[in-house]
Amino acid sequence: MDAMQAILTRRSIRKYTSEPVSDEQVTELLKAAMSAPTAGNQPWHFVVVRDRAALDSITRFHPHAEMLKQASVAISISGDPTVETLKGRWLLDCAAATENILIAANALDLGACWVGIYPVEERIKALRNLLGIPEHVIPLSMVSLGHPGEKKDPPDRFRPERIHYDTW
Numbered sequence: 509m510d511a512m513q514a515i516l517t518r519r520s521i522r523k524y525t526s527e528p529v530s531d532e533q534v535t536e537l538l539k540a541a542m543s544a545p546t547a548g549n550q551p552w553h554f555v556v557v558r559d560r561a562a563l564d565s566i567t568r569f570h571p572h573a574e575m576l577k578q579a580s581v582a583i584s585i586s587g588d589p590t591v592e593t594l595k596g597r598w599l600l601d602c603a604a605a606t607e608n609i610l611i612a613a614n615a616l617d618l619g620a621c622w623v624g625i626y627p628v629e630e631r632i633k634a635l636r637n638l639l640g641i642p643e644h645v646i647p648l649s650m651v652s653l654g655h656p657g658e659k660k661d662p663p664d665r666f667r668p669e670r671i672h673y674d675t676w
């Protein structure tokens with residue numbers, strides 16, 4: 509799959525088969541994450557979560573994370589504001605890394621979905637506690653991953669009326 513196809517056909521996949529996602533595939537996804545542009549001195553940290561009980565328990569504090577119960581693995585993406593050279597950029601860098609994982613997952617024929625953590629304080633605290641993320645590090649998101657158990661058509665979100673040339 510070429511890059512444009514991976515971007516244009518990406519959808520949130522929330523149903524997965526029982527086939528595991530391999531460590532090699534996870535490494536590919538992490539390479540994609542760390543290839544994202546960075547304005548904050550690569551402030552990200554990733555926790556690869558395969559522990560079934562941990563994945564299931566996230567639904568206790570997150571109302572939109574049921575897909576984690578089927579996911580083979582999930583990756584949490586967090587930022588360390590203490591290393592960033594420009595204030596506040598950790599958030600943007602972690603969002604770019606998250607999107608790269610989603611696109612790379614589609615390119616590898618995996619299903620993936622963004623699970624929002626930041627800025628909901630309760631989710632941030634609970635995920636920190638669950639995964640042992642240090643206090644100064646802020647979890648932005650998780651990506652649930654598995655072999656797709658559902659198919660979705662590519663979205664049609666092209667809105668020419670939102671495009672302005674030279675001036676608004």
Ligand SMILES: Cc1cc2nc3c(=O)[nH]c(=O)nc-3n(C[C@H](O)[C@H](O)[C@H](O)COP(=O)(O)O)c2cc1C
Binds near residue numbers: 520572573
């Ligand atoms: C910041 C952010 C947070 C999101 N959080 C969740 C979430 O917690 N649970 C979920 O099921 N989907 C979540 N999503 C996925 C969106 O629901 C999804 O991208 C949107 O409905 C568009 O569908 P698509 O991804 O299939 O194109 C999130 C997406 C973003 C960008």
